[in-house]
Amino acid sequence: xxxxxxxxxxxxxxxxxxxxxxxxxxxxxxxxxxxxxxxxxxxxxxxxxxxxxxxxxxxxxxxxxxxxxxxxxxxxxxxxxxxxxxxxxxxxxxxxxxxxxxxxxxxxxxxxxxxxxxxxxxxxxxxxxxxxxxxxxxxxxxxxxxxxxxxxxxxxxxxxxxxxxx
Numbered sequence: 001x002x003x004x005x006x007x008x009x010x011x012x013x014x015x016x017x018x019x020x021x022x023x024x025x026x027x028x029x030x031x032x033x034x035x036x037x038x039x040x041x042x043x044x045x046x047x048x049x050x051x052x053x054x055x056x057x058x059x060x061x062x063x064x065x066x067x068x069x070x071x072x073x074x075x076x077x078x079x080x081x082x083x084x085x086x087x088x089x090x091x092x093x094x095x096x097x098x099x100x101x102x103x104x105x106x107x108x109x110x111x112x113x114x115x116x117x118x119x120x121x122x123x124x125x126x127x128x129x130x131x132x133x134x135x136x137x138x139x140x141x142x143x144x145x146x147x148x149x150x151x152x153x154x155x156x157x158x159x160x161x162x163x164x165x166x
Contacts (some may be wrong), residue, residue: 005030005162007075008090010081011101012128014111015147016154018072021078022156031072035079052127056084062089069093082131084139091141097165098135099158101147110149142165 006102009031010022023030039047043057048074065079070093081087082140090096112151135142143161 006069006072006093006096007076007099007162008069008081008087008089008096008159009076009078009099009101011103011147012080012082012108012132013125015103016103016111017078017080017101019151020099020147020154020158021076023151024099024158025076025157027159028076030074031075033065033068033077034071035061035065035077038068047124049122052124052131053058054072058086058128059089062086066090066093067097073160074135080128082128083133084136086123087135087139087142096141097162098139098142100135100142100144101154103147 007024009017009024018036019074021034022032035148039061043053043151044055046057049103062079065077068073069090079086079090081090087098090098105125108128112125135144143158145157145161147154149157
């Protein structure tokens with residue numbers, strides 16, 4: 001795994017983006033960036049109040065993340081990237097591969113219910129699934145993995161898939 005490697009670990013709340021992103025970055029020895037940390041305070045306040053973000057809220061955040069991706073040739077970023085249009089903004093960084101952590105609404109809700117101290121409440125999980133545009137077959141830069149596998153299995157699957165992409 002030499003050369004540019006920009007991975008975006010994506011999925012709904014509770015899919016394990018942070019856990020997998022951190023472990024993946026450690027396994028391949030690259031920098032890790034948590035996209036939630038790039039949200040402006042107004043976005044965090046909206047989500048904490050149970051108000052979903054709209055595209056106008058997300059656009060500047062996604063553009064900042066694309067700049068961060070472009071500035072780092074080897075990085076793992078965790079970002080929901082729920083809509084294709086969001087992924088397209090991130091793609092402007094060049095050479096981006098997405099890792100879609102797929103799971104059911106029931107599993108996501110259960111995980112979020114048992115995650116203390118996070119600004120995303122369980123009442124917003126359904127909205128995340130409503131917003132999610134699953135990657136299309138033409139999005140050849142997306143690796144979809146079962147988010148209910150163990151973190152070690154997911155990381156191994158992703159590394160093998162990235163290696164296969166060349």
